[in-house]
Every structure is written in C-alpha cells, then in structure tokens.
C-alpha cells in the first residue's frame with residue numbers, strides 16, 4: 001500500500017490510464033483544429049470531438065446535439081445561471097435554488113441578484129433533502145429557473161429530481177442541476193428526470209481537469225441562454241474558442257468507462273464505504289453521520305466526531321488525505337476555514353460542524369486502504385479525546401455505571 005492514502009475523491013480524481021491513453025495521440029500526432037475544414041488534420045480532430053460528444057450524451061441519455069463543451073462545472077453553472085439571467089434583463093425574474101449548492105452556483109446567483117433578479121432559497125431538511133412540494137409552493141409567475149444540486153459534494157445527499165422535474169416541467173420553468181458529483185457515479189437520465197440544463201466536469205470522473213460540459217435540452221442553447229463569451233462560431237457560437245480536443249477526448253472516454261462500469265463500481269464502493277463506516281462506528285462512540293442515511297452517493301462518508309476538532313484530527317493523520325468540508329471553501333484570505341455552510345444549512349450544531357471529516361472513496365481505493373484509514377481514524381480520535389477534559393468528564397460517569 002502506498003502512503004499517503006488518497007480518500008478525497010470528491011475534490012478530484014486521478015486520470016484513469018485508459019483515459020490518458022485515449023487522449024495522448026491528440027497532443028502531437030492528431031493535433032488538428034476541429035474548425036479547420038480544408039484538410040484531414042481538421043477532419044480527424046472534428047471526428048474525435050463528435051465521437052466524444054456522443055459518449056457524453058450516452059451517459060446522460062441525451063442527444064449529442066444537446067452537449068456543449070466547457071472548461072468544467074464552474075463554467076457550465078455560470079452559463080446556466082447567468083445565461084438565463086441575461087435573457088431576462090430588468091424583469092425582476094426569480095431563481096429558486098438551495099443553500100447547499102456549490103459556490104459555482106451560489107456565486108452566479110449572487111451576480112444575478114446584483115443584476116436585479118430575485119434569488120429564493122428552498123429549505124433543506126436535516127439530511128440535506130429538498131422537499132419537491134416546497135419547490136411547487138415556491139414557484140411564481142416570475143420564476144424562470146430552478147437550480148438544484150444533483151448530489152451534494154460534502155454530504156452526498158441525492159435529491160428527488162424526478163419529482164422536482166415533473167413540477168418544473170408542468171410550470172414551464174427551467175430545471176438546472178449541478179451534476180458534477182453525480183455524473184458517472186449514479187444513473188443520470190435527463191429525459192426521465194425532466195432536466196433542462198445539467199453541468200458536469202471530467203476531473204470528478206477520472207478525466208482531466210479543465211474540461212466539462214453543459215447539457216441543454218433540445219440543443220438550441222442560444223434560444224434560452226445568453227453566451228458569456230464572444231468570439232468564433234464554435235459550439236454553435238454559444239461557447240466560442242478553439243476546442244480543447246485532448247480534453248474533450250478524455251472527457252468522452254471517461255464518460256464511456258463510467259457508463260460501462262458504473263453499476264459494478266458503485267456496488268464495490270458502497271461495500272467499502274459501509275465497511276469504513278461500520279468499522280468506525282463499532283470502535284468509537286459519539287460519531288454522527290452527516291447526510292441522508294440511504295439516499296447518498298455510494299462512495300461518500302461524512303462524519304462528525306464529538307469532542308474532537310476536525311482540523312486537529314486531520315493533522316494527526318498526516319498520511320491520510322481527507323478533508324474537512326469542501327476543498328473549495330477552505331481558501332479564505334484569513335487562513336482558517338469558517339466551517340461548512342452545507343452542514344450549517346442542515347442544522348448541525350457548531351461543535352459538530354467543526355468536528356466533521358469527509359471521506360471520498362473512488363476507483364482506485366482498496367480494502368487495505370479502507371482498513372488502514374479506519375485504524376488511523378480510531379487511533380487519532382481516541383488519543384485526541386484522551387486530552388479532552390470535557391469528554392473525560394461526560395464519559396467517566398457513564399463507564400462507572
């Protein structure tokens with residue numbers, strides 16, 4: 001087993017060797033610009049791009065013409081939210097979203113507010129679940145888009161999008177979902193779920209960083225979204241700029257592999273995750289599971305360890321790569337992270353927010369690694385609790401009885 005053990009697959013994933021192999025020829029041998037229509041270099045590149053578009057579409061049950069390549073989920077989310085906002089200037093149009101979105105949705109929503117739109121946050125329950133009935137109640141004549149994260153990047157909760165989609169469709173409101181954590185991991189069928197816009201990114205599914213896609217139902221993106229860039233006519237003029245051919249080929253191959261292997265992979269990871277969870281719960285008390293007990297990504301485990309600081313726990317397990325909350329929230333010029341707004345939104349008390357750890361398992365996680373991480377966590381939590389007068393005081397009585 002190689003140390004440190006990587007168990008932060010929600011932050012990013014390594015590129016699958018098969019993905020890298022598919023990409024490699026497109027750097028040197030087949031380097032053409034897919035917009036070059038006058039020679040075989042261009043045709044070859046264009047063919048590779050269209051092949052990849054088909055692979056992405058197949059993963060989602062979409063039509064290839066409904067797939068637009070972007071630089072990742074951040075850009076796709078910006079295109080969906082700002083793109084819709086720009087189509088409704090000065091109309092006080094309304095966006096419905098949730099407090100547990102990724103920053104790449106929350107910040108474009110903030111931008112839309114500055115542009116005069118109204119953003120309404122739907123409530124989530126203690127598992128991070130949105131009630132479809134609450135969506136129905138919140139929709140008004142001014143609602144133009146509902147944006148709900150498919151499965152959360154911290155707590156893994158999977159939303160009831162089928163029910164939500166039925167509601168948005170019947171009201172003629174667009175449904176956007178950030179599926180960066182879901183695509184390639186759990187079944188995503190845009191037609192069955194009545195999704196109009198969907199964001200995904202390659203680097204969360206064993207593809208390269210800096211490439212992703214936006215699914216646009218019907219394929220006529222410019223009819224419902226304003227582009228954010230001006231330039232050439234690539235991607236129907238909706239997303240101009242010379243296409244990242246190796247990246248696109250990598251994204252396509254990553255989607256293809258996920259489509260083929262998803263069922264077996266999620267079964268295996270679910271078993272490993274349950275082994276990690278069960279092992280920790282067996283040996284430690286005062287552990288709290290964050291997120292939905294069953295409607296959860298199979299490779300996600302978010303736990304709070306009572307009487308232990310998450311940061312201290314991380315530091316005492318230097319050969320285990322996990323995170324407290326989302327990687328993307330920990331920046332902050334002031335240094336110290338403020339604690340997860342996702343855990344705050346599900347009503348977790350502050351001490352449990354500060355003691356949370358996110359484990360993310362993935363394609364290359366082994367049983368040996370899971371057992372090692374379990375041992376390290378148990379050992380680290382025990383020794384930190386030995387230093388906690390509060391834990392000692394509250395447990396002395398109990399053990400005496």
Ligand SMILES: *Cc1c(COP(=O)(O)O)cnc(C)c1O
Pocket residue numbers: 010011071072073074075102104149152153178179180181200201202203204210212
């Ligand atoms: C990683 C992630 C993003 C950002 O994706 P990039 O491709 O890094 O821009 C957006 N939303 C969610 C839910 C994510 O997990």
